[in-house]
Amino acid sequence: MLGIRESEGLLVNSNPQSVTGYTFYQPRKRVAKLLCMVNSAPDFGQQPLVANGATDLLSELYGDAGAHARSAVGMAALPNQACVEIEMILEIED
Numbered sequence: 001m002l003g004i005r006e007s008e009g010l011l012v013n014s015n016p017q018s019v020t021g022y023t024f025y026q027p028r029k030r031v032a033k034l035l036c037m038v039n040s041a042p043d044f045g046q047q048p049l050v051a052n053g054a055t056d057l058l059s060e061l062y063g064d065a066g067a068h069a070r071s072a073v074g075m076a077a078l079p080n081q082a083c084v085e086i087e088m089i090l091e092i093e094d
Contacts, residue, residue, distance in 0.1 A: 029065065029090075029091040029092065029093055030065040030066075030067070030068070030090070030091050031058050031062060031065065031066050031088065031089075031090055031091075032089040032090060032091050033068055033069045033070065033088075033089045034051065034054060034069075034086055034087065034088050034089075035071050035072075035086070035087040036050065036071070036084065036086050037073055037074075037075045037078060037084065037085045037086070037087075038050045038051070039074075039075055039076075039081075039082060039083050039084070040074040040075070042074075042076075044074060045074075047072040048072045050072065050084060051072035051086075055068070055070060
């Protein structure tokens with residue numbers, strides 16, 4: 001089983017500190033929203049099932065604070081031939 005830091009690393013591949021001064025391991029109040037982009041064929045319509053993996057992981061990591069709004073969409077292509085790209089908006093503590 002992965003620890004919290006390793007699990008978060010699966011979801012985040014950017015450095016939010018460079019824009020906001022926020023460090024990723026600062027306490028957070030909650031996960032506000034996810035946008036899950038799935039590299040998929042035109043006839044594939046189960047993007048929400050793919051996004052369930054991220055939703056389940058955040059719920060396991062953060063409990064009620066991991067509950068979030070979510071969108072899941074299909075894309076014809078993603079950068080670097082990625083299968084899934086996830087944008088996550090966190091509410092951080094002051």
